[in-house]
Amino acid sequence: MVARKRSVDQGVIRRKLTAVPAAQAMAEGGAARVWPLALARTARDRLGLGLDCGPVRLDRFSLAELLDLPPDRALIAVLEGPRNAMGVLILSPEVLAAVIEMQTLGKVTQQPLIQRRPTRTDAAMVADYLDAVLIAFETALAADADLVWTDGFRYASFLEEARPLALMLEDTAYKVLRCDCDLGGARQGGLVLALPAEGHGRRPERAQAQLAPDPGLRMQFSSDLQAQVLAAEVRVQAVLHRVSLPLSAVLALQPGDLLPLPTAALDRIELAGQDGLKRGLGKLGQHRGMRAIRLLADDQAAMPTPALPQSADPVPAPPARLPLTGTG
Structure with missing residues (x-):
């Protein structure tokens, strides 16, 4: 009986250990690798904000599961994409406050957050930054298979709470990127990007295989190039x-000088x-x-x-x- 229990325990532990590499492999996909870079570089270039992201989690959620992700008083940016597809980019109150502080004060403060819902003004102030992040995100994935579901999304509107999402979003599967960020060493908060798993964006740009040149064409090109080079004019x-003179002496030269x-x-x-x-x-x-x-x-x-x-x-x-x- 003891031996059987030990074998069962070992089987459970083995399954848990094998699940870890699988989760890590999922998080190491193209989108999960590029997303924190797009956030950090855009924050640095457009806001002068130092943003460091922790590990990125890539999951596949249903609409019902997605509705449970927004924290209280988060800004929910509604995104529009190809074929009228819709997604969301959720900024925690800490991330929203850091972006606005950089635009208004030029730095991220450590003052306690004011407990309030995001406003239309807040959304207008972060809209350009969000679009720039999405553009950098899809540009970096130009040759990656994840471009199909990340391409073409831009900021459209915002929501104060998550309840209207049940009516606005399509009841389908969503790919969700989640990460926690350190903002200027003063605030820490999370971001969530959720886009339809069945993407309708561009296909990745694949490098086309180069065909071997025809030997006859190569010889003709060499012959034409040789003819062009030999016909070129060269002045000798x-x-x-050779005489070296000071500039003053050169300027003083007159006709008849030796x-x-x-x-x-x-x-x-x-x-x-x-x-x-x-x-x-x-x-x-x-x-x-x-x-x-x-x-x-x-x-x-x-x-x-x-x-x-x-x-x-x-x-x-x-x-x-x-x-x-x-x-x-």
Whole structure:
């Protein structure tokens, strides 16, 4: 008899232990993970309020069970969604007071709450914040399956008590998110979001699989790209010598002034791109009556360069000082 009782007790304990991971897995869904982030970030960005949420509970309730959730003197925000669906966002008196205090006083106080029902003015003051939270919530779930039942809901009106909900809401199943929040370290309160479990919102955005490109199209693209690159115009500058002058000296230059070129050499012309960076070396000469530059390889630039071929006539060496107008 004792052994049988012990086995029964162990079976009960085993069922309780296995139920814990299942509940945790339900609370770790996309909506349950994103909801506290949407609340906290929106409170920080729009109100300057530090809001920290505790564990989020995701449940599936009937309408009768939902009617028992609002605490006394809570603000019940009625939400409208796709296909005339309706849900509720319930703010406890502590959360309502913290949001209003941040908007009016710029901080959350620790003064005792005034025992009163929420008013239309209270609802108007929190409506923008609630819509911003819902927008951030659905945006974060754009690629999540929970977007179907969380998408498209916005603030519509408010209720002072929960009794009218029995007539306003559809008698169906609701997915309910519940969490307790710390507001600025001064108040603690809870929030409840209840939306129809059978959602009619957008479908999540799934990344479409990328098809393997056709080898023929890839080769054609490479050929077209090569043709475009080879047809592009590139300007190369031949630099005889670089001169550094103070800005005052540059501003004082006049036509006819001379600039010293102490290291200029016609057999070592620097080639530079439009960015001014050195791209190679060349040797100045002539070809068919026009000035020409013969490109030098790296090993040729390191040793004395040979004479130009007969088709290229050397240009006489310039004087040590050239007129400014002659340097271009």
